[in-house]
Amino acid sequence: MSxxxxxxxxxxxxxxxxxxxxxxxxxxxxxxxFSPSSAVADPAALDLxxxxxxxxxxxxxxDRSALEVHxxxxxTDKQRVAAVHRALKQKHEIVMATRGGYGLNRILHQIDxxxxxxxxxxxxxxxxxxxxNLALFAQTGAISFTGPSAIPDFGQKTLDDLTADxxxxxxxxxxxxxxxxxxxxxxxxxxxxxxxxxxAMVVSLLGTPYFPHVEGGILFLEDVGEHPYRIERxxxxxxxxxxxxxxxxxVLGRFTEFRLAAHDNGYTLDSVxxxxxxxxxxxxxxxxxxxxxxxxxxxxxxxxxxxxxxxGMAYLLLREHH
Amino acid sequence: MSxxxxxxxxxxxxxxxxxxxxxxxxxxxxxxxFSPSSAVADPAALDLxxxxxxxxxxxxxxDRSALEVHxxxxxTDKQRVAAVHRALKQKHEIVMATRGGYGLNRILHQIDxxxxxxxxxxxxxxxxxxxxNLALFAQTGAISFTGPSAIPDFGQKTLDDLTADxxxxxxxxxxxxxxxxxxxxxxxxxxxxxxxxxxAMVVSLLGTPYFPHVEGGILFLEDVGEHPYRIERxxxxxxxxxxxxxxxxxVLGRFTEFRLAAHDNGYTLDSVxxxxxxxxxxxxxxxxxxxxxxxxxxxxxxxxxxxxxxxGMAYLLLREHH
Numbered sequence: 001m002s003x004x005x006x007x008x009x010x011x012x013x014x015x016x017x018x019x020x021x022x023x024x025x026x027x028x029x030x031x032x033x034f035s036p037s038s039a040v041a042d043p044a045a046l047d048l049x050x051x052x053x054x055x056x057x058x059x060x061x062x063d064r065s066a067l068e069v070h071x072x073x074x075x076t077d078k079q080r081v082a083a084v085h086r087a088l089k090q091k092h093e094i095v096m097a098t099r100g101g102y103g104l105n106r107i108l109h110q111i112d113x114x115x116x117x118x119x120x121x122x123x124x125x126x127x128x129x130x131x132x133n134l135a136l137f138a139q140t141g142a143i144s145f146t147g148p149s150a151i152p153d154f155g156q157k158t159l160d161d162l163t164a165d166x167x168x169x170x171x172x173x174x175x176x177x178x179x180x181x182x183x184x185x186x187x188x189x190x191x192x193x194x195x196x197x198x199x200a201m202v203v204s205l206l207g208t209p210y211f212p213h214v215e216g217g218i219l220f221l222e223d224v225g226e227h228p229y230r231i232e233r234x235x236x237x238x239x240x241x242x243x244x245x246x247x248x249x250x251v252l253g254r255f256t257e258f259r260l261a262a263h264d265n266g267y268t269l270d271s272v273x274x275x276x277x278x279x280x281x282x283x284x285x286x287x288x289x290x291x292x293x294x295x296x297x298x299x300x301x302x303x304x305x306x307x308x309x310x311x312g313m314a315y316l317l318l319r320e321h322h
Numbered sequence: 323m324s325x326x327x328x329x330x331x332x333x334x335x336x337x338x339x340x341x342x343x344x345x346x347x348x349x350x351x352x353x354x355x356f357s358p359s360s361a362v363a364d365p366a367a368l369d370l371x372x373x374x375x376x377x378x379x380x381x382x383x384x385d386r387s388a389l390e391v392h393x394x395x396x397x398t399d400k401q402r403v404a405a406v407h408r409a410l411k412q413k414h415e416i417v418m419a420t421r422g423g424y425g426l427n428r429i430l431h432q433i434d435x436x437x438x439x440x441x442x443x444x445x446x447x448x449x450x451x452x453x454x455n456l457a458l459f460a461q462t463g464a465i466s467f468t469g470p471s472a473i474p475d476f477g478q479k480t481l482d483d484l485t486a487d488x489x490x491x492x493x494x495x496x497x498x499x500x501x502x503x504x505x506x507x508x509x510x511x512x513x514x515x516x517x518x519x520x521x522a523m524v525v526s527l528l529g530t531p532y533f534p535h536v537e538g539g540i541l542f543l544e545d546v547g548e549h550p551y552r553i554e555r556x557x558x559x560x561x562x563x564x565x566x567x568x569x570x571x572x573v574l575g576r577f578t579e580f581r582l583a584a585h586d587n588g589y590t591l592d593s594v595x596x597x598x599x600x601x602x603x604x605x606x607x608x609x610x611x612x613x614x615x616x617x618x619x620x621x622x623x624x625x626x627x628x629x630x631x632x633x634g635m636a637y638l639l640l641r642e643h644h
Binding site (some may be wrong): 009038039041069071072102105108109204206207208209210211229232233234236237239240241243263264265266267271275286 | 360361363374391393394395424427431432526528529530531532533537551554555556558559563565585586587588589593597633
């Protein structure tokens with residue numbers, strides 16, 4: 001995987017705000033860490049994440065209920081909703097989820113989405129955070145990000161440099177093209193709204209006011225710990241709901257940590273993708289570095305983007321050349 | 323659990339068609355066994371199920387592709403769709419799924435639902451078969467049944483007598499009231515369309531043309547092997563989609579075979595139900611003998627029914643007194 005870097009010809013220090021550099025006009029100043037989903041099991045990992053973000057040049061702050069625990073959640077629903085709204089009023093530009101897990105679906109109806117959009121804050125999270133990304137976009141059209149969270153990404157023993165690098169460049173709006181190996185992709189060259197995230201979370205919003213109606217979009221998906229038959233059942237729901245046919249491309253990230261059984265009898269994730277392709281003529285692009293894996297791109301949910309494939313490579317155009 | 327029996331005062335032989343008995347005017351004559359979902363792993367269990375059904379007075383026939391195997395399915399999609407359509411043209415009145423598993427979602431768009439409705443056949447199955455029940459009702463308004471399948475119910479070592487009894491009475495349209503212990507239920511006395519089944523399957527149809535739009539219904543749900551947080555996520559989807567609020571009652575069957583973890587920290591299925599009740603004022607009725615358990619009622623999906631609770635008991639009125 002490689003990426004174009006508009007800073008290649010300028011001496012850019014991520015921690016500085018170089019007013020001479022045309023790409024630094026909106027350098028994010030700080031990261032506010034909050035917990036809208038599951039409880040943080042290991043506060044030390046959050047400390048490490050914070051330290052890592054500081055080493056990358058960010059000021060950081062931790063929401064006062066980020067380490068709360070109620071049942072399996074990072075605090076009661078009321079506390080987690082308050083944390084979302086508190087994040088809108090503090091000074092740091094980036095608001096990052098400490099972790100995923102589960103907990104957003106049950107508070108979606110209590111979040112003031114217009115206030116989130118109006119705040120201009122740059123929200124980022126992963127997995128369960130897909131519910132936040134999609135609900136915000138469905139309710140207001142505002143863009144937010146999916147990519148690394150504090151935990152596991154920044155708080156794990158070895159930080160994945162490319163993940164951090166992609167995060168930094170995305171936050172600075174420098175990342176123009178994300179290119180990745182994509183040996184089994186359909187030919188495509190299209191533009192549209194980039195949207196998606198964790199497949200189970202995307203599907204968990206179908207039929208609700210938090211599911212965005214996207215025509216001609218670029219839908220990206222990943223999942224973890226779901227058997228291929230469940231992945232297929234979820235894709236089939238999107239298919240039967242007409243969602244897949246409305247897209248210009250379906251971009252597949254990583255589907256990991258599932259176990260096949262003897263009675264699968266040759267049925268694999270490949271069977272699922274083959275079957276899907278037989279029913280849906282929307283181009284499928286594979287190999288997106290995104291999922292419950294160390295290397296994950298930072299992607300803007302709701303932004304206009306382009307996707308193209310050529311010679312076993314795919315190119316996700318995230319930013320127009322000015 | 324007990325049930326009213328209109329045959330209490332007539333000498334009724336299940337195998338006969340007693341033209342003197344007013345309840346026997348539509349005595350089912352035979353059961354046709356077909357496989358629309360997962361492959362039958364144990365043909366001996368199907369033989370045993372057939373023998374058991376014969377002992378109960380049914381003639382039986384097995385569809386010619388009932389034992390097919392393709393990947394994890396009971397034959398290719400084409401074979402399973404053909405089996406559904408073949409079932410419409412054979413002579414037996416009852417058409418029973420050999421088993422559940424997974425496989426119906428991916429062929430829903432290939433089934434001629436009007437032909438299924440027009441056939442007048444009495445379809446019955448469980449679990450994955452919820453997709454069939456709901457799609458048929460959504461597409462045509464026709465009633466079908468959820469309840470025992472050949473496997474595991476009739477093909478297991480010990481047949482659950484009450485399950486068999488309830489099945490027999492339902493097939494003869496004799497079962498008037500299903501009463502069951504329901505200690506923690508909300509007060510309710512309502513009538514409406516009875517519908518539902520396996521929660522994951524119900525939710526897997528949301529947003530598609532196979533999800534019935536039921537106003538003022540009695541929605542019953544069960545599931546197996548799903549952690550409470552997943553049960554909650556699915557219920558939340560029905561909540562946010564407005565489905566729960568449109569019902570007159572939510573009737574909970576058995577939710578079984580999940581494992582809590584240390585980090586659940588007191589979060590249980592009870593927490594989920596409590597939370598749901600705090601958000602949705604539709605009466606919740608517990609204790610329905612239905613689920614991935616030995617004792618399961620046979621229920622007509624799409625039929626008009628009544629539900630009432632009193633003194634720790636619930637009464638599901640399945641048939642009006644004439």
